[in-house]
Amino acid sequence: MSHQSYELKAEARERVGKGSARAIRRNGMVPAVIYGEKEAPLTIALPYKDVTKKIHGGGFMTTIATIDVDGKKIQVLPKDYQLDPVRDFTMHIDFLRIGKNTIVTVNVPVHFTNEEASPGLKRGGVLNIVRHEVEFVCPATSIPEFIEVDLTGLDLGDSVHISAIKLPEGVEPTITDRDFTIATVAAPAGLKSEGAEEEEAEEAEEEEGGEE
Numbered sequence: 288m289s290h291q292s293y294e295l296k297a298e299a300r301e302r303v304g305k306g307s308a309r310a311i312r313r314n315g316m317v318p319a320v321i322y323g324e325k326e327a328p329l330t331i332a333l334p335y336k337d338v339t340k341k342i343h344g345g346g347f348m349t350t351i352a353t354i355d356v357d358g359k360k361i362q363v364l365p366k367d368y369q370l371d372p373v374r375d376f377t378m379h380i381d382f383l384r385i386g387k388n389t390i391v392t393v394n395v396p397v398h399f400t401n402e403e404a405s406p407g408l409k410r411g412g413v414l415n416i417v418r419h420e421v422e423f424v425c426p427a428t429s430i431p432e433f434i435e436v437d438l439t440g441l442d443l444g445d446s447v448h449i450s451a452i453k454l455p456e457g458v459e460p461t462i463t464d465r466d467f468t469i470a471t472v473a474a475p476a477g478l479k480s481e482g483a484e485e486e487e488a489e490e491a492e493e494e495e496g497g498e499e
Contacts, residue, residue: 348366349364397469399414417467424458
C-alpha cells in the first residue's frame with residue numbers, strides 16, 4: 288500500500304443538486320458521492336478541513352480510506368475531485384467503493400535514485416523525465432506508493448523503459464502495446480552527437496503518437 292489508511296466521518300445527504308451543494312459548502316462541508324461494487328450511489332458530506340488536509344498531504348488518490356457514514360464504515364478510494372478554479376476550494380469528491388477483489392486504474396509517481404552513479408549525469412548530462420507518473424491497473428489493496436528508477440550506469444543517450452522497472456505483483460501498466468520510455472539521459476548543449484539528437488527525436492515522436 289501507499290500512504291497509511293485513514294478514516295473520515297461523513298453525513299448522509301438527503302437532497303442533491305446545486306442548491307443543496309452550495310448550502311453544504313456554506314456549512315464548512317464538502318459534497319461527495321460513493322459509488323461502485325454494484326450498489327446505489329451514496330451522497331454524503333465531509334468536513335472541509337479534514338478533506339483538504341488529506342488532499343494536500345500527498346497520496347490522496349492512491350490511498351484507501353474508511354468513511355464512517357452515520358456509523359456505517361465503507362472502504363473507498365478517491366477517484367476524482369473538483370477544485371474551484373479561482374479560490375482552489377474543494378468543490379466535490381467522487382469515491383469508489385472498495386471490495387475484496389476491486390481492480391483500479393491509478394497514476395503512480397516515479398522516483399529516481401542513484402543519480403550520482405550515472406556516468407552520463409556526472410559528465411554534465413541532463414535527466415530528461417518523459418513521465419513523472421505512470422498509469423497502472425492493480426488491486427485496490429496493493430497500490431504502490433511510487434515506482435523506482437535506478438539511474439546507476441546510465442550514460443549520455445541512454446533511456447529507461449518500463450520493462451526495466453521491477454513492478455509489484457499484480458501491478459501492470461495500462462499501456463501494453465509498447466515498451467514506453469520513462470526517462471533519458473540527454474547530453475548537455477554543445478555535446479550532443481547526431482545519434483543522440485536522432486534518438487531524442489524518436490522518443491518524442493513515440494510519446495506524442497502514443498499518449499492516450
